[in-house]
Amino acid sequence: KQEVTQIPAALSVPEGENLVLNCSFTDSAIYNLQWFRQDPGKGLTSLLLIQSSQREQTSGRLNASLDKSSGRSTLYIAASQPGDSATYLCAVYGGNKLVFGAGTILRVKS
């Protein structure tokens, strides 16, 4: 059974810092990995999708990497801003199921 773990559970940083969110998964037989952002009381917004054959994806200040063999992904946020404050969730697709981690709550202080 696939299990997804996100570390840290919560993170508070000053504005302007670069930061890394971590995601690990137990079964490396995945088709893709997706990072989402969730604002309080809202749905999930897709940030980046990495196919199993890819090593990384970039969108603006966001960069996500995937190391399938070690079961790890990282989301790098450059020059963080207060508007980046949200919960970040990673999800892996494998065995016809999308399994989510519990998320990292990020607070960027101005």
Place this chain on the structure above:
Amino acid sequence: EAEVAQSPRYKITEKSQAVAFWCDPISGHATLYWYRQILGQGPELLVQFQDESVVDDSQLPKDRFSAERLKGVDSTLKIQPAELGDSAMYLCASSSAGLLGTGELFFGEGSRLTVL
């Protein structure tokens, strides 16, 4: 920009009552998912449709929950009777990728259920 539509956004009900949630996926998306998210946790899959067919409902509490997607477009999730433990956010998502799920999932804003 195309979006996944969900209604209602908020629902407050008493236990033992019936509730229903509606989802309209992005046009052309064959795969539709219903997830339940308890506060502080990641979403958990309740049911997955490919067109009008159920692909996975192994985590759906079938004694009280039902889901349908009759014409392979919009979908309804029903709970009857609602229990206190059903209080959660119910999220609908859609994808164009088919059974292999190689595509991106797009989520609606969710329906927040509170059972009193």
